[in-house]
Each structure stands twice: as structure tokens, then as C-alpha cells.
Amino acid sequence: MTVTKKKAPSKSTGKANGSIKRRAKPKIAVWKFASCDGCQLSLLGCEDDLLDVVGEIEIAYFLEATTTVVKGPYDISFVEGSITTDHDVHRIRKIRQQSKKLITIGACATSGGIQALRNFADVDDYIRAVYARPDFITTLRTSTPIQEHVPVDYELRGCPINKAELLEVINATLNNRVPNIAHTSQCVECKKKGTVCLMVAKGIPCLGPVTHTGCGNLCPSTDRGCFGCFGPSEAPNGASLGRQLEKLGMTKREVRDFFRSYNANAGAFRKTSEAYD
Amino acid sequence: MRHAIKKKEASCACYSGGADPMHPRPFRVLEIWKELSDTFSMSLTPEDGGPVIFAPGQFNMLYVFGIGEVPISVSGDPTNRSVLIHTTRAVGNVSKALDSLKAGAIVGVRGPYGSEWPLAVAEGTDLVFVAGGIGLAPLRPAIYQAMAERHKYGNIAVLYGARTPEDILFSKELLRWKARFDIDVQVTVDRATGNWQGRVGLVTKLIQSGGFDPMNATAYTCGPEVMMRHVVDSLHERGVPLDHIYLSMERNMKCAVGFCGHCQWGASFICRDGPVFRYDKIVDTLNVREL
């Protein structure tokens, strides 16, 4: 069906038909905190799509990709990594001040990451065990997500993030849309894709029912239970899943550790694992 | 695959013209004007030159290219067959995008959808319109219609409550209506600011003193759900029978044509069975939390 306007534009419409006003290229910065760089690599991994993205933005700060640094303020800052030092706390505040929009990417930035395992232990023990000269190390006792320190406009989950979702967030932000990213459980994605439920059909433990969708079904579609890279879904019931995992033969300790990994510090996962301490 | 817009039968008022109810019909923005700090109105006219037909209380899905679609009640005059007027708050991405459009821009329109404020059933009775905040917008077409056929009704009362004097929607129009002798307009605010000389208090207070015969009145209310509940209580206390009270409900809506399931409220689809309901038919549903 064609619903095009057939009439010539009225006087008030001004310019000739077909002229599309180009928007100004937004200045983008990509920042790193405590993390493995994997999420930044997801951006570089966008390959052909990245060329299109670069055509629409100005990369003002992205050390992983270029040494050119353009001063702030920035239209959009992407932040990878968690806050683990005093210096981080100071730096993220400055970044926030210079950024119109701040988008956190990945499990570290959105929940504290794997390094948040320290939140469940004595960080001094860790330091003594790892470093030859513990006295050289200054660090916070916890690893915390960015939004515990500054307001965040959008959080993109994943360890690492899914590049299609990253492109969607960039696309939506450039076009003033709300990103088309669901916050349902991993199960919804499995079912839409036709992946057979491992837990029901094979008795394989899976965090899918309480995990945020978005990875593209990586583990369940290769015969592995989900291990929660994308953190808790919007309405997780960890306690009930924990009971089911025990029924499938997991020990209490295994259930605890299952919930305590890449998103150990994320609200619902933390609560569930602590109940198994 | 492109095909021309199917000509609709005269009896069908849908704008979605073609075979697919999810297809928007292009309308041109004539004008956009600010009503309040966060509220604006826009007038639209169909690009295909067809008529604008809707009943008071109905809504349209407005689509901004590339940004999304939102349901918004019609706030204009139902007797004007060439211009469609919508009033809404710029709160989400889509409504903000609508607000930022310029005259001449094209938006997609699907609709009109939903049930109407039934005025025909109220002939010979007093009419009471009770609105809160932006809730005056969906009621305005009904008020226009009632005034256009003034002889059909007894007293007409428009009772309106806003948070502050700065939040009074259509304030000039309210004053114009107030200046007429044949309609009783009363406005109250929750909180007085500046040199507000008018009433302060809840809109339910206006119901207690409003000039209408409760035993022979039909009431139409629109506003936040909590307000409407209190309005219904006050109307009922004054003696308005429950089956003479109509209210307009709101729920998440994605398709507006009964497919997406989002707007379900009890057994009703708000897009189809609502948004306007007769109170006695939904009283059980309205009183259950999180339904």
C-alpha cells in the first residue's frame, strides 16, 4: 500500500521534495574502567557496520581504536568497566559532567563484573595472595557498577555485550528512539529461536529463566546451560530457580557459585547466592 | 508489493484505509502550539484529502517516522471534518518528537479507535463532565458536541481540577465557556500559586456543589485512575446512578486493533471495548489492584 503524500509540499514546507536535512555528527567517547576490554572490542568487532557507524558520528575519545583525542564535552559516552579505585570514582564523575548521555556497556559497568567477587571476601586477603608487594596496591574493598556513582542513561548488559544490541543502542540514540531491547528472560529468546529447553528436556542446570535476554542464545543453542552473562532479567526469581537446580542435583555450594560469577554483584543474583552461603 | 489505498465504505471511518490495519495513513501537521509547560496540541489534516471522522472519546495511533507510535485521544471538535486535533503531554520519546515537529511535517495516523462518550443516551438529562489534568483533552470533543446540540440536554456542568493554576488546560476556552449562560464551568486547583483567586481543593468538592440534578444526570469523567474512583464515589454520594457514569481508561497499547493483547483489562480490550466504559459494567475490574 502506498501512503505517500502525492501533493507537492505546501509553501510552509520550504525546500524541494527529497531533500533530507543531515543531522550534526554527535561526538562519541568510549571510556574504560576495571574490565577486560572485551566490550570495547565488541564495538570494533562490528566491522562493516562500524564503517556505517563512523560515518554518522565523530569518535572523539576511544583509545582502543585511535590515539586522537578530542576534548569534551561529548554527546554520548560509552563506559566499560567497574569502579574499583578512588581514582575511578573521581574520573567517572568528571566523565559524567562532560557527557550529555552516558551509556554503560557490559557486565563490569552494569553490575561490577567478575571482579566483584571481592565484594564477598576480604580484599586484603586477595591482595596478599596475588601481589608480591601488597603495600603498592591501593584499591576499594568493592567493585561496583557505574550507576552506583553517577546517573546512567542506558545500561547495556552482557559479558561481553552483543554487538547487534550495541548497534541498536547507537542507532536508537542517534535517532532519538528507545532501543528495541527486551528485558525479559533468556527463555523468551530460546523459545522464539526454537532452541529446545535444556533444563526440561535434558535436566541440564541453566540460569536462563532468571537471566536477561540478549546474547542470542549462545549457550543453550550449543547444549550448555546459560550461566548468566547478561545478569538478572527484569523479574528474576532466584530462590525458586535455586530450588529447582538443587532438584536437578546441584549441591548448595554449586548453586551459590552458579549465581556468583560474571554478575555476582547484581541485585537478584547476589541475593540468591548469599542465601546459599 | 505496492497497492493503492482501498476505498473504504462510507460507513467505515477508519483512517487506516488499506487492507492492513497496522498501516498508518499520512496526515500533514498544520500547526503545533503549546498549551502548558509540558503539554501541546497539534492540528492535522489528511494528505489524501479524505474526511476526518471520529466520535468524542476515541483515540488515534500517531506515528512519527522512525521513532514510534503512541495512542492519543482526539481533543478537537467532532463537527470539523477536515482537521484533527490532538492534545498530549510531551513525556516520552514519541510525544516529544511530535512536539518538536514543524508545520508541514507528515505523521502517520491509524484510527479512530475505541468506544465513545455516549451523548445520545443522555438526551433530556443534565450533563456533568468531570476532568482532572490532561483528562480534559479527551472530554473536550464531547463538550463541543453537547454545546453544538445544546437544546437536547438540561444543565451542563464542566468541573475541572488541575494541580496548580499553571496546569489549567484550555484555560482561555474554559473562560469563554464560563462566560456563556447555558453552561456551568467550575475550576479548582490542588495548590494555589501566584494571584490565584479561584477555588482550591479536589475536583470532588465541585461535584458536591455542581449545578445538576443528580437523579437525572449523566456524568463523564476522565483523569488519573485514583481521581476517577473518587469522582465516582462523590457522584454516587450525590445520587447519580452508577449506570449513568462513564469513564475513560488507559493501558499500554501496541496495536490498537485487538491483536497485541497489551491493553487487556479483565476481559476487556481497552482499544476495542474501551477506552470509555460505563462504570457499573467495570466496577469489579476497577477495584482490583494490578489487574
Add this chain to the structure above:
Amino acid sequence: MTSSHGAVGQAHSKAHSAKETSIPVGTKVVIDEAGLSALFSRLIKIGYQPIGPKVRDGAVVYEEISSPSDLPVGFSDEQEGGKYRLVPGTKGSFFEYLVGPTSWKKFLFPPRHKMWSADRDGKGFTVENPTDDAPAYAFIGVRSCELNAMKIQDKVFGFGREDKCGAGIFSDPGYVARRSKALIIGVNCSRAGKTCFCSSMGGDPHMKEGQGYDLTLTEFAPSNGKHEFMMEVGSERGALILDLLPHREARSADVSMADSQARKARGEMGRKMVPDVKDVLPRNLRHQRWDEVAERCLSCANCTMVCPTCFCSTVNDTTDLKGDHAERWRSWDSCFSIDFSYIHGGAIRRETKSRYRQWMTHKLSNWHEQYGTSGCVGCGRCITWCPVGIDITEEAKAIKNTGE
């Protein structure tokens, strides 16, 4: 409505040569494995894409198949709340399995589907329909409960119904097109599982005449080198297909064998729905049981995804990076998501109990008012595929027994 629907006949006659058949609707014949192979070849030859059961990743799923060897040969299954296992069945049997995690809705109402695309055009935009390249499906192995589910979704999406836009009654052109083209070859259930309860939802493990199939099969389990299927003709286009297959007339022994199979399956139903659930639920919207089930419910939405009648969807508007090309997509959504009920500032159904209540009361009660039928066909998928095994029949019973 049945598949002898006008539009269907039309779509079919395209695929067929304009042949006539003397086989009347209602005819019962018997075919063997060779006949079944011939059925597949015939369907493919006249342009159908056969879709049917196949073993993948430890379950029977519905996918494209091309011959009887693709079927779950020799497989059966065991199902319980939260548990599904493929197990060896009668050697050489094709249809001993019961319904698995997929349902036919994924073909008629795809999980993700482009509704239209649009391009900027000056200040306006041009909307274009996507080409619907869905083939004419031949669904092989549709169970009685599944056909009932399809007929329920027909009501939702307006197949066989006139639009009344003034009353807000619309049809979904994509669904109607796919459904009109689809050929339905049913299979009667030779047994019932532990999560089956079609009998208490007004269904039956065996198809009834006029239920809406084109052809339907009853498998007589292979024994002594004999493997036969009784085939019943449900429509003229079914008859046209049968006409070209090697077959023999069904004898009374065949018919009584099928009947005794149906009786056996009826007797095996593992679950039962309380009969007056439609009226019980609305009286008990504040029942404590909703809190109790919320303790167990994962809010994962599996029940709605596997349900063959659940139809909720969301609509997403997308753009290209430049913002000059836009698309509208529809994808499956679930009343178990919080976003589902979001309106400016917050969701209506924030608590799990409210969302579970919405699903269950809609399915078993409100559906009657909306579509004149229950939304449940008793297939048991929501019980089997709930990771924690919540049982809709058990919940209904508990509310009835302790409620108002």
C-alpha cells in the same frame, strides 16, 4: 470454520491441477508406509512445504521435513511438570510421540515478523508492504488439541471473519494469508501423556469429523512387518490428494481398532481441569494462592511461549543508522514481562502474582468473553515446559477448593 473455507479452496486449486475427485469427505481408507511416502512426494510436487515432527536436541520439534524418514521413527516421550524426556517407543512407529515444545503457531504467527517498511520521502514517507514469501505449508502431524488451538488463534487474528472496523474488529492479513494456504494433515493420538488434559477442555485425542482437518491419520503401530495408517478425508482438497495415493478401503476392523485406541488415550489423561474454572477464577482474584504460586513462578514466560493459543505480541519501530529507512516489526511478547503493562512512569502488573493471575484468568476465563471459547486446549505444554513444573490444572483446583 473449516478448511473448506472459500479462500482455501482457491489457494489449493492453484497448487493442483483442476482435477475432480469422486472421494467424498468423510471417507476412511488405509494406507501403508509406501502410501505415506507417496503423500510426502505428492505434497511437494504440488507446491506444499511439508512441516512436521522431527527429533532435534532431545525433543520432537516441528520443522521442514521431506519424507517419512524425517519423522521421529521409533521415538516416544515421557512428560511431567518441568520434565520432558525422549524415550524409545515402539520400533518403527512414526507418531507415538506426543506434543513437544514447538507449536504450529510459529509458522502462522511467526515469532518475529516485518509488518511494513517505510522510506523518507521529502517531509513525508512512503510505506511499503513486505513481500510475504511464506510458502503454502502442509502441516503433517497436527494433533486434535493443536487443531483446536489453531481454530482459537483463527478467532484472534480474524481468519474466516469479516472486518467490522467500526466495532474494532480487524483481521491480520498475514495470518489469514498463511492460514488460508495451509493444508492440515492431522494425526490422532495413540496415547495420552501425564500432562495431557484435552478431554477436560472439550477436546479429544482423536479428531472429530468436521473439526477442520484436510486429512487425518491414525497410526496402527508396526507389528509383524505391517505398518498401516487409517486416513480420513476432511475436505475436498484432502480428497484430491488422497485420490492419487495407493490405498485400500478401511474395514470395520480398522475403524474399531482406531476407536479402541481413542478410548485408551482418553483413559490415560494425566491431568484434569476443574470443570467450572471459567467462573471460579473471577470470583477469586484476591485469593492467597496467587501469592503462593508467585513464590515458585520464575516470570520466565515459557508457558506463554509454548502455549499454542497465546497471541500477545509487541510492536517495534526500527530505523537504519541514518534514520531514512524505518520498519515496523511484530514479535512474540508475554504478559509475564513487566514492560508488557508499562504506561508512563510504571508498569501496572509489577508483581509476579498479578502477571500469573493475568495469564491464567485470561486463558481460562476472560477468553470466553472475548472469543466465545476457552483459551486452553489441554495440550499440557505449559506444565511440561515450565522449568519449575507449575501446573495450571493444580492451581485451578487449589483455587476452587479453597476459594469462593
